[in-house]
Amino acid sequence: MATLLPHVNSVKEKALQIFAEKFGEQAIVCVYAPGRVNLIGEHTDYNDGFVLPMALPMVTVIVGKSHNDKKTRIFSLSNVVGDINEFEFKAGNRADIKPGEPKWANYIKGCIANFICDVPAFNAVIVSTVPAGAGLSSSAALEIATYTFLETLSGKKPEKPELKALACQKAEHDFAGVPCGIMDQFISTMGKEGYALLLDCRDLITKQIPMLHLDNYVFLITNSNTPHKLSSSAYCERRDCCYEAAKILGKKSLRDANMNDILVLISQNVSESIVKKARHVVTEIQRTLNAAVALQKSDFQQFGRLMNESHDSLRDDYEVSSKELDSLVSAAREVDGVLGSRLTGAGFGGCTVTLLRKDAVDKTIQHMKAKYSGTPTFYIATPSGGAREIS
Ligand code: ADP
Ligand code: MG
Numbered sequence: 001m002a003t004l005l006p007h008v009n010s011v012k013e014k015a016l017q018i019f020a021e022k023f024g025e026q027a028i029v030c031v032y033a034p035g036r037v038n039l040i041g042e043h044t045d046y047n048d049g050f051v052l053p054m055a056l057p058m059v060t061v062i063v064g065k066s067h068n069d070k071k072t073r074i075f076s077l078s079n080v081v082g083d084i085n086e087f088e089f090k091a092g093n094r095a096d097i098k099p100g101e102p103k104w105a106n107y108i109k110g111c112i113a114n115f116i117c118d119v120p121a122f123n124a125v126i127v128s129t130v131p132a133g134a135g136l137s138s139s140a141a142l143e144i145a146t147y148t149f150l151e152t153l154s155g156k157k158p159e160k161p162e163l164k165a166l167a168c169q170k171a172e173h174d175f176a177g178v179p180c181g182i183m184d185q186f187i188s189t190m191g192k193e194g195y196a197l198l199l200d201c202r203d204l205i206t207k208q209i210p211m212l213h214l215d216n217y218v219f220l221i222t223n224s225n226t227p228h229k230l231s232s233s234a235y236c237e238r239r240d241c242c243y244e245a246a247k248i249l250g251k252k253s254l255r256d257a258n259m260n261d262i263l264v265l266i267s268q269n270v271s272e273s274i275v276k277k278a279r280h281v282v283t284e285i286q287r288t289l290n291a292a293v294a295l296q297k298s299d300f301q302q303f304g305r306l307m308n309e310s311h312d313s314l315r316d317d318y319e320v321s322s323k324e325l326d327s328l329v330s331a332a333r334e335v336d337g338v339l340g341s342r343l344t345g346a347g348f349g350g351c352t353v354t355l356l357r358k359d360a361v362d363k364t365i366q367h368m369k370a371k372y373s374g375t376p377t378f379y380i381a382t383p384s385g386g387a388r389e390i391s
Contacts, residue, residue: 002220002365002378005057005129008032012390015063015077015127022075023123027063029152033144033387034059035130036137036187037221037353038344039196039295040310041288043318045181047242048202048255049285052209052292053183054383055191056130056221060141061390062149064124072121074108080132091121099175107139110171111146119154131377135228135345136221139176140184143168148387162204165189179232191386198292202255211383213298217339220354220361222332222368223377224324228350235346238277238318245270245278254281280317284310304339304355311342320347324374328352331371335364353381 012030019027034055041051073088084102089109097113099106112119126145130138147164151157158164165185172180186206187197195208246254248270249261262282265275287306294302311329315321321329325343329352332341337360344353356364365378 002361002380005379008057008059008061008390011059011061011127011129012063015061015125018075018077018127019063019065019123019125022125023065023073025065027123027125028065029149030061030063030390031145031148031152031387032059032061032390033141033148033188034191034384035141036184036191037219037351037381038183039219039353040284040291040307040342042284042310042314042344043238043320043346044281044285044288045183045201046239047246047281047285048253049281050288050292051183051199051201052196052288052295053187053199054196054211054219054381055187055386056136056379056381057384058128058130058136058141058379060126060128060130060138060145062124062126062145064122064149064153066120066122066153068121070121072112073123074105074126075124076104076126076128078104078126078128078132080104080138092118094118099177103176106175106177107142107171108146110175111143111168112150113175114167114171115147115150115154116158116167117154117156119150122153124149131223133227134223134225135350137184137188139172139178139180140168140188143171144185144188144387148389152389161189162186187386189386191384193385194383196292196295196383198288202253207292209292209295211295214300214383216358217300217355218358218361219381220332220356220364221344221379221381222328222352222354223379224322224328224349224351224372225374225376226322226324226349228345228348234320234348238320241274241277242281245274248274254278255285257282259283276317276319280313283313300339300355307340307342307353307355308333314343314347318347322348324349324372325352327372328368328376331368332356332364334371335360335367338364
């Protein structure tokens with residue numbers, strides 16, 4: 001059975017109850033932001049390419065209330081926070097906020113520091129159903145939920161949602177020290193029920209792609225429960241291969257390259273590692289565009305084929321899969337009714353995403369469980385809405 005996700009309202013009720021117990025009054029502001037799954041377009045973001053994520057029904061809820069004393073106090077119910085599940089710091093001038101311990105608080109402090117104005121001190125409680133460290137972007141859900149909370153608290157919003165996503169990305173870079181791309185913050189902000197989001201990472205132009213006639217099909221997320229551990233050196237190595245390939249070709253980025261350029265690299269005796277990394281990026285960018293067209297035409301067979309090709313390219317050319325992810329993907333593909341399966345996120349652990357017929361869900365889960373050496377967790381992923389205030 002897939003894990004049943006609580007409705008956002010019951011997550012909110014739980015957060016409100018904890019807030020009342022902890023702070024002895026009722027919270028007034030309630031917001032949430034979703035996690036996300038990237039359907040296709042992996043390692044294309046830093047090559048100016050396309051990505052195609054959708055927002056998930058897994059959410060991070062923040063409830064709270066401003067007050068007149070000088071201290072902001074935040075409590076998180078998450079099991080990733082360790083022993084220190086609560087922290088407080090002096091509110092006031094946002095330019096004075098600095099990162100520190102506990103580490104998880106830096107995502108929140110970074111958003112306050114990068115908000116459009118100073119905010120009053122507040123108390124807040126965070127409850128999330130996005131598994132942390134699984135590649136479903138609990139970090140962006142936390143940032144976008146925080147920013148949405150600050151918007152509601154202050155009554156002020158940036159002119160465009162893009163600016164909110166960029167401010168939260170900056171928070172993750174500068175305060176959490178994670179050099180993330182922009183996809184997660186965009187989809188957590190702009191997700192729309194029933195749609196995937198095609199994002200052009202070169203100019204940040206977005207297009208909502210409707211998932212019509214999905215009725216008989218569904219996306220299944222499988223958490224391998226091996227944390228996604230793309231070490232920063234492995235990540236930088238691959239990124240540098242891409243930049244090197246673009247430089248050899250005299251292009252600004254691999255976004256401007258095509259399959260002929262891959263042949264040029266081969267003819268120039270460029271190292272096999274660089275050729276393979278470049279080939280993944282060039283083919284993945286094209287696959288992502290093709291997948292968006294297939295989705296729009298409700299051509300799920302074609303979408304599934306592209307998912308399979310994406311995984312194979314990540315495994316063989318980009319070399320970011322793992323034996324756990326490969327085993328889950330192979331098991332899924334063995335089941336009748338599965339149209340496509342691939343790793344999602346940066347790789348080396350985390351989750352897979354599978355497109356399959358609804359009536360094949362139970363037997364697919366059973367087969368994947370039987371074939372996998374670890375203990376996977378399953379979620380049905382419906383294309384959900386982006387961050388908002390909950391009335
Ligand atoms: P992912 O975004 O794929 O879930 P990351 O490593 O980018 O993984 O982000 C996970 C980190 O984000 C956690 O280790 C923690 O610091 C922070 N985080 C996410 N959700 C919460 C939460 N609900 N409460 C506190 N910290 C959180
Ligand atoms: Mg993250």
